[in-house]
Amino acid sequence: MAKTLTQEFTKGLWAEIPPFRLVLGLCPTLAxxxxxxxxxxxxxxxxxxxxFSNIMISAMRKIIPPKVRIVxxxxxxxxFVCVVELVMQAYTYSLFMKLGIYIPLIVVNCIIMGRAEAFASRYGIMRSMLDGLGxxxxxxxxxxxxxxxxxxxxxxxxxxxxxxxxVLGASFEPFKFLVAAPGAFICLGLMLGIMNILGKK
Structure with a gap:
């Protein structure tokens, strides 16, 4: 049965929340x-x-030749990544510098490419917009x-x-390793476990 527009939006908030459910886009998630x-x-x-890429791809889905669709x-x-880069450089330059290479790498983010191929190229503009937004x-x-x-x-x-x-008092002893790469994997694993437990209830 086809999902309602509300369901298309809300699925991304829990049932298909990346990266905890779809397990996509893990590089920036960890970094x-x-x-x-x-x-x-x-x-x-x-x-x-x-x-916005979902909207554009959905609007052009009938005129894009299948052989060149990925391109x-x-x-x-x-x-749209270029738009984001220009806006961030103009208004939030320090944040832009902190995120570094991960902003241009949005172009090949598995979440965005996956939604373009699996959803936006097959459904109408409104559904695609709500899918992307959710x-x-x-x-x-x-x-x-x-x-x-x-x-x-x-x-x-x-x-x-x-x-x-x-947030915590001066007496708190921080676990500094959590801001390093190993800590990112540990925290992500804990979050995935919690999501799996909650998803079964």
Whole structure:
């Protein structure tokens, strides 16, 4: 049975939330969730690109030749990634520098490419827009949740607008390894386990 428009949007918030359910887009998930600020910035960037690339690809789906569809998808996605880069350089340059190579790598993000191929190229504009928006918001929530846990346990504070906000007391002994790559894997594994437990209830 076809999903309603509401279901198309909400599926990305839980049932298909990346990276906890689809297990896609793990490179930036592991690399940039050392601070909440980075996670939030990357989430918004991916949401923008995912939503608008879905709209463009859906609108052009009937005129894109099947043999060159992947190239067309990449061009469409890259267009919006360029917009994100220019806006971030103009208004949030420090965040842009922190995210570094992971902004241009949005072009080949598995989540965005996957939705272009599996959804936007097959469904109408409204459904594709809601699909992209829902998964983008879900991705932002996933990154922010993971980053919040990592940053609080590793530093005892949360960084927003380049200002650390103390969460735990001065007596707290931080687990600094959680901001490193091994800590990212451990935290992601814990989150995946929690999601699997909650999903079975």
């Amino acid at each position: 940039i969730t050392n601070t909440v600020e980075n996670a939030y910035g990357m989430g918004i960037a991916v949401t923008f690109v995912l939503t 067309a998808f990449i061009v469409a996605i890259a267009t 998964l983008g918001i879900g991705y932002t929530l996933a990154l922010s949740t993971l980053a919040t846990f990592r940053e609080i346990i590793a530093t005892g504070s949360i960084t927003l607008y380049e200002k650390p906000i103390a």
